[in-house]
Amino acid sequence: MRVTVRVYATLIRVAGGRIHRLDLPEGASVADALRAVSLYDVVTSGGRVRRFYKVLLNGRDIDFVGGLGARLGEGDEIDVFPPLAGG
Amino acid sequence: MDPLRRYSRQLPLLGPRAQERLAGSKVVVAGLGGLGSFVALELAALGVGSLVLVDHDTVSESNLNRQVLYSQADLGLPKVYAAARRLRELRPDLAVSTHHTRITTDNAGTLIRGADVVVDALDNWASRLALADAAWEAGIPLVHGAIDGFYGQVTTVEPGKSICLHCIAPGPAPPRRPPAIVTTAAIVASHEVSEVLKLLTGAGEPLYNKLLFIDTREPRIDQITLHRTPCENCKRLTPMKDGSQS
Numbered sequence: 001m002r003v004t005v006r007v008y009a010t011l012i013r014v015a016g017g018r019i020h021r022l023d024l025p026e027g028a029s030v031a032d033a034l035r036a037v038s039l040y041d042v043v044t045s046g047g048r049v050r051r052f053y054k055v056l057l058n059g060r061d062i063d064f065v066g067g068l069g070a071r072l073g074e075g076d077e078i079d080v081f082p083p084l085a086g087g
Numbered sequence: 088m089d090p091l092r093r094y095s096r097q098l099p100l101l102g103p104r105a106q107e108r109l110a111g112s113k114v115v116v117a118g119l120g121g122l123g124s125f126v127a128l129e130l131a132a133l134g135v136g137s138l139v140l141v142d143h144d145t146v147s148e149s150n151l152n153r154q155v156l157y158s159q160a161d162l163g164l165p166k167v168y169a170a171a172r173r174l175r176e177l178r179p180d181l182a183v184s185t186h187h188t189r190i191t192t193d194n195a196g197t198l199i200r201g202a203d204v205v206v207d208a209l210d211n212w213a214s215r216l217a218l219a220d221a222a223w224e225a226g227i228p229l230v231h232g233a234i235d236g237f238y239g240q241v242t243t244v245e246p247g248k249s250i251c252l253h254c255i256a257p258g259p260a261p262p263r264r265p266p267a268i269v270t271t272a273a274i275v276a277s278h279e280v281s282e283v284l285k286l287l288t289g290a291g292e293p294l295y296n297k298l299l300f301i302d303t304r305e306p307r308i309d310q311i312t313l314h315r316t317p318c319e320n321c322k323r324l325t326p327m328k329d330g331s332q333s
Binding site: 006008009010018051053054056058059060061063064065079081082083084085086087 | 212
């Protein structure tokens with residue numbers, strides 16, 4: 001099952017790249033994809049996305065579509081970014 | 088002032104009707120820091136007729152690396168007053184109203200009353216969401232921008248046409264003063280003003296349901312496609328024009 005993880009800003013360095021095309025086993029979750037790009041421990045805490053990061057699954061905040069345990073499907077796209085605050 | 092001469096270089100791009108629409112428009116600039124300085128200057132230069140400036144802060148020396156509305160002589164002055172004076176120098180015909188106050192849920196609705204577009208150039212999400220909620224309730228489009236170091240983001244939200252700002256709002260962040268540089272502020276502010284131009288003239292597609300994520304160092308601009316979620320705020324939304332519900 002192929003999925004794409006796109007990361008932004010300071011997370012690019014942590015993940016070792018901006019766009020990651022992954023081949024994951026059937027039944028893999030958002031958490032598995034984040035582990036595969038070395039971001040799980042950075043953007044999550046206690047089984048949830050940390051407050052100051054956003055993880056979108058196909059353009060929707062994962063908090064509303066099953067959280068870190070949400071099952072992935074063929075062609076799914078994940079965006080991981082730190083929403084900015086300054087002006 | 089001769090409008091035909093002043094705007095002669097952009098009239099071929101916009102046309103006289105769009106220029107007239109700009110002249111008849113009122114835009115709120117919320118926050119007059121790095122982003123808001125450029126936003127206000129560009130809106131004035133474009134020919135927007137009326138600006139409402141809102142900021143609670145005073146000019147300090149550490150602002151002057153990027154907040155191009157102010158000069159050394161403005162140190163200690165409320166930003167709204169220094170900004171209004173500078174903008175009137177650029178555009179004597181500009182109507183400017185100033186509000187030296189912090190934006191809260193209590194005053195946001197009053198501050199934006201009668202505006203055609205609200206521009207978020209704020210530096211914190213509490214005020215940002217108060218502003219966005221008021222704009223949403225009033226049916227006024229809001230252009231959101233934020234920066235941190237070499238990165239910036241821009242999107243446009245409007246009831247019935249896009250996600251709401253809560254859909255991308257982070258939770259409370261630890262207190263932190265992000266690094267800020269003039270180059271990022273200029274680029275991100277210009278994208279915000281481009282959004283205002285599209286909204287006011289109807290030319291071009293605003294960044295509805297798209298988050299522009301800008302990396303000024305590479306440089307690179309990504310568009311993250313956004314979809315509505317059943318967030319608490321979206322539950323109060325009017326249906327999208329395509330009929331979809333949260």
